Amino acid sequence: MVMGSHDLITINVGGQRFTTTAFTLRKHQDSRLARILDGKDPEHKLVNGQIFIDRDWTLFKFILEYLRAGQISLPAEFSDHDGLAREAEFYGLHVLVQGLSITPRSKVELLEIRCSVQESHGTFRVFSSSNRTLEALASRISVFVEHPNLRGNLPPQTQNSDTPVPVQRPSHHDLVFHCGTDHFARDDFSARFVTIKPDERKLLNSSNVLGLLMDTLLKEGFHLVSTRTISQEEKVECFTFERRQNTHIVLSNEIHSRDDDLRSEATMAQSKKTNRKK
Numbered sequence: 389m390v391m392g393s394h395d396l397i398t399i400n401v402g403g404q405r406f407t408t409t410a411f412t413l414r415k416h417q418d419s420r421l422a423r424i425l426d427g428k429d430p431e432h433k434l435v436n437g438q439i440f441i442d443r444d445w446t447l448f449k450f451i452l453e454y455l456r457a458g459q460i461s462l463p464a465e466f467s468d469h470d471g472l473a474r475e476a477e478f479y480g481l482h483v484l485v486q487g488l489s490i491t492p493r494s495k496v497e498l499l500e501i502r503c504s505v506q507e508s509h510g511t512f513r514v515f516s517s518s519n520r521t522l523e524a525l526a527s528r529i530s531v532f533v534e535h536p537n538l539r540g541n542l543p544p545q546t547q548n549s550d551t552p553v554p555v556q557r558p559s560h561h562d563l564v565f566h567c568g569t570d571h572f573a574r575d576d577f578s579a580r581f582v583t584i585k586p587d588e589r590k591l592l593n594s595s596n597v598l599g600l601l602m603d604t605l606l607k608e609g610f611h612l613v614s615t616r617t618i619s620q621e622e623k624v625e626c627f628t629f630e631r632r633q634n635t636h637i638v639l640s641n642e643i644h645s646r647d648d649d650l651r652s653e654a655t656m657a658q659s660k661k662t663n664r665k666k
Contacts (some may be wrong), residue, residue, distance in 0.1 A: 397425070398438045399452075404445035412455050419480040421455075428552075448476045454484055454637075463608075487637050497521065499610060501627040502618065503598055509568025509580070510594025512601070519560045526555050526563050528585040528604070537579050567597045605629055624635035 397413060399406045399421075413421040423429040424439055432439060441448075451474055453460045462469075469488055500515040516522045528550035556564040567582045569592070581590035581638055582597045591597045602612070610629040613645040618624040 396437065397434070399448075400438065400440045401443055401445040401448040402441075404448075406445075406448065406454060408456070410645070412452075415455055416481060416483075417523075421479060423480075443478065444471070444475060445540050447472050451475060451479055451484075453481060454481065460484075460637050462635040462637070464635075466635070475579055484637075491529075495633050495635070497610075497631045499605065499629045501598075501601065501629075502624060503594070503627075504622055504624045505594045505598065506568070506623065509566060510597060511564070511566050512565045512594075513562055514601075515562045517561070517610065520535070522557075522561070526557065529555050529563075529565060530583045531565050531567070531579045532583070532590060533578055534581065545638065553580075567594050568592060602627065 395410045396407055397410055399408070410425055412417075413425055417424060420429055420432075421439075424432045424434055427434070432441060447468070450460045450462070454476075462472075473485050473488045476482075476488065498517045499521065502513045502515070504511045514522065514525065516525075531554075532552050558564060565582065567580050569579050579592060581592050582595075583590055584600050587600060587604075589600075591600060606612070608631070610631045612627060613630050614628045616626050616628075618626050
């Protein structure tokens, strides 16, 4: 039985069923899947449009993605690169094997929050392996200083204002800001309120600021990996986060050229039929 390019094929890999077209499976003529369709693989047979392969189906979905699109996108948490390379080798996808060997693994971005939470104020220092991340975070954090007991009694440059105080950037890899109240003369004090966009609340309590900062990082794809106490006397806590990036493997040139070859073959076949009719 000759399979047409648009005929549906069901592949059972390790108990999980996948459905695709014969056209997709024949994109690599020297692959095992193409050989199975052509009846040239001694271990596997096509029976009633179905193929059973006793392999890892969790990795086969990436194999099928590669056949369909000429590229794959590995999730940030993916770690079994060697296993995927073995599966690609089994299916005879040597270009994919080579691509996996030269493609960098997913990068891990580290970020650390060190905070000193006192009764009336808090100090936050954020370290990151990515300067771009710190720049983006610094642009979202605003500190507003108010002097409730001295309103109208300060020089114009120190009056209460809606203009925020920028966070400090001691280096490319860290930023520092403060919140809470500071007493500086008898009953007089200043209050530092913190906002972190897109949240518009002005937070004074350091525990609330810490909670919002951590929620912001989690929404940006970071994961909390550890906590530790640096100084019990000064109440300095450290929170370590990491964020992994997806790995994209693009090998579409070969696929596209193969698609063009198949289309050309189909066009030539159709042309021959037309000429015979004439």
